């Protein structure tokens with residue numbers, strides 16, 4: 001089994017009486033791009049703050065690189081680079097000057113500034129003032145700052161949030177390169193399923209403070225019996241109402257079809273019978289491997305039952 005870079009056991013966290021994290025067990029293997037996926041308010045940022053020792057978990061254990069914070073906090077955090085929401089950048093300074101300010105604080109050789117500028121591909125814009133940077137360039141500058149100490153682990157909170165399509169592609173390419181060419185383990189959070197699907201090797205799904213799935217990305221697609229059913233019909237609204245009454249969750253709808261996650265082929269005949277008995281004409285029933293979207297809906301739905 002590969003080494004675990006992050007390991008948490010039964011992590012609980014409360015904001016006063018509100019339980020934001022409930023028995024969170026994370027296992028992030030060395031060398032992975034680990035996608036931490038969950039809807040807004042699921043507990044991603046709270047978990048990340050705990051991993052960076054910015055919040056202290058009330059209960060549970062955390063190990064980074066096999067050590068807990070009571071046993072060499074500084075030494076552990078030196079090996080971690082983080083990008084949380086908007087990086088703090090001095091807008092009146094250039095990109096290079098911003099990095100120089102941080103370089104002095106973290107006390108690494110001057111040559112490291114040029115190295116990180118190259119990694120994030122900001123060399124050509126390094127002497128522009130940061131106030132003239134696009135959001136994507138600001139994110140890359142933030143990442144360059146996080147890379148100054150050459151950390152083994154990068155923790156990125158929603159790194160593509162707010163970026164335009166080309167910024168998203170650049171950030172995705174940069175994350176992949178940092179993993180493949182520079183050997184960084186990357187823990188990144190997102191509420192965007194397609195983003196995780198394109199980047200991650202491993203994934204944990206969190207909702208309402210609980211981990212609902214954890215493992216290889218491929219494993220998510222191969223979970224027993226998870227399929228998607230596409231039904232072609234004309235009375236879409238009536239069908240949706242009938243399906244919801246039977247506790248199915250609709251993942252997609254348009255003028256002449258609806259899609260929903262199902263657990264087995266038995267659902268297909270059950271649904272067909274139900275719709276016909278309700279006077280709804282069914283023109284087609286087609287099952288397919290689920291998209292990550294419908295898997296996610298299906299997994300998170302179980303919490304509300």
Ligand code: ATP
Pocket residue numbers: 015018020038039040041042043044045046047191
């Ligand atoms: P988002 O993608 O919206 O940032 P998230 O998954 O990062 O969501 P968290 O920010 O970790 O979620 O929030 C988890 C839960 O804790 C939410 O219900 C949120 O409302 C609550 N919460 C977060 N910060 C506080 C706070 N300072 N005081 C009270 N409750 C909070």
